[in-house]
Amino acid sequence: MGARSPYRCAVDQLEGRTAVVTGAASGMGRAFARRFATAGMNVVLSDVEEPVLDEAVDEVAAIAADRNAEAMGVITDVADEQAVAELAAQSIDRFGRVNVVCNNAGVAGTGLVDGPGSISTKDWKWVLDVNLWGVIHGHQAFLPHLLDHGDGHIVNTASMAGHFPGHSAYTASKWAVVGISEGLFTQLKTIGSTVGISCLCPGWVNTNIAESARNRPEWAAPDALAEPSAAVEARFAVIRDQLASGRSPDDVADLVHDAVVNDSFWIFTDLSMVANLRPRFDAVLENRNPDWNHNFVDGDD
Ligand SMILES: NC(=O)c1ccc[n+]([C@@H]2O[C@H](COP(=O)([O-])OP(=O)(O)OC[C@H]3O[C@@H](n4cnc5c(N)ncnc54)[C@H](O)[C@@H]3O)[C@@H](O)[C@H]2O)c1
Incomplete structure (x- = not known):
């Protein structure tokens, strides 16, 4: 294996190399694709949503063409190992070598629950199939190739939800992505x-994540669509507002x-949220029960 090559990625060396981005039809993934094309990279955009992926490929191909690079789209369900x-x-096959792999596709599921x-x-x-297994499948498919040529970088999209406690599939998936990413860094x-390898832990970002149900497979359709309670509706409205006033995907792409x-592991988009982790770490270090009254996201007590 060429894993001991002295090569280090450098900003002017992204030019002419190749990036693969999952979940590239929308939101952050689409912004990553634009950013890498702007840096002169070939970009492979993959997603489950076909018409929107086609639009994204056209957009990114136009940027890439100005820099002598190319873009292509591949319909891929990241929950499917074979895909x-x-x-x-x-x-x-198309570009000879992949250098940057962004395991980014994700869904929110019903984080909005009554109890x-x-x-x-x-x-x-x-949610675990897409958010966790999608990342694992990305490692399985691309790591041997990256290790073989030694000139590569993985970016796994986790979340600040991967650091805050929460009894939801989304939280479970993102904690796992943080853990395996940090473990792979060490390995x-x-x-x-x-x-x-980098682990992206965004706070609120203005994307379409609140509309994730658009990609829910048939087998995962809810048995019965109960009317959401007033409390759930209210929480949903707050989340939509927070997303709408969140950072722009292009900022995150930068x-x-x-x-x-720069080969940096952590990518945080909201340092005030990171600071809000301190009470949890303190409770763990002092072997105290969780501070259930603390709102980790907003930092309110
Ligand atoms: N928006 C936020 O505030 C926020 C915060 C933290 C983390 N994230 C994470 O960022 C990542 C990108 O999401 P986003 O916010 O840009 O939302 P988005 O909905 O705009 O984009 C997500 C993309 O993933 C695709 N996707 C969904 N299921 C898929 C599957 N099975 N296979 C392949 N593609 C699939 C969607 O079609 C969509 O294009 C996700 O992993 C999400 O959990 C988002």
């Missing part, structure tokens, strides 16, 4: 690999670009 393996095969026990098993499975350093070229 992600096929994505890797098609990307390598314990109200998340359906189907929802647990769907790569331990073997002296030049392959890098942070991702910089993390790749």
Whole structure:
């Protein structure tokens, strides 16, 4: 394996290289694709939503063409191991080598619940399939190739939900992505690999994540669509407002670009949320029960 090559990604060296982005039809993934094309990279955009993916590919191809690069789209359900393996095969076939892999596709599920026990098993499975298994499938499909040439970087999209406690499938998936990303960072350093990895933990970002149900597979359809309670409606409205007033996906794409070229592990988009983690760490270190009255997201007591 060429994992001990002295190569390090550098900003002017992204030009002419290749990035693969999952969940690239919308939101942050689409912004990453634009940003990498602007840096002169070939970009493979993949997503489950076909018409929107086509639009995104046209947009990114136009940016790439100005820089002598290309874009292509591959319909991929990241929950399907074989489909992600096929994505890797098609990307390598077209461009010879993949350098940057953004495991970014994600869904919110029903984080908006009335109380314990109200998340359906189907929802647990769907969200973990996409948000966690999607990342694992990305590692399985691309890591051997990256390790082989040694000139690559993985960006896994987790969330600040991967640091805050929460009894939801979304929280479980994002904690797991944080954990396996940090574990892979250690493994790569331990073997002296030049392959890098970053873990993106966004706060609120203005995307279409609140409309994730548009991609819910048939098998995961709710058995019965109960009218949401007033409390759920109210919480949903707050979340939509927070997303709408969140950071722009293009800002986040700049942070991702910089993390790749600087080989930085953590990518945080909201440092005030990071500061709000301190009470939890203090409680753990002092072996105290969780501070259930603390709102970790907004920092209110
Ligand atoms: N928006 C936020 O505030 C926020 C905060 C933290 C983390 N995130 C994470 O950011 C990532 C990107 O989401 P976004 O906010 O840009 O939302 P988005 O809905 O705008 O984009 C998500 C994309 O993933 C695609 N997708 C869904 N299921 C898929 C599947 N099975 N296979 C392939 N693609 C699939 C969607 O079609 C969509 O294009 C997600 O992992 C999300 O959990 C978002």
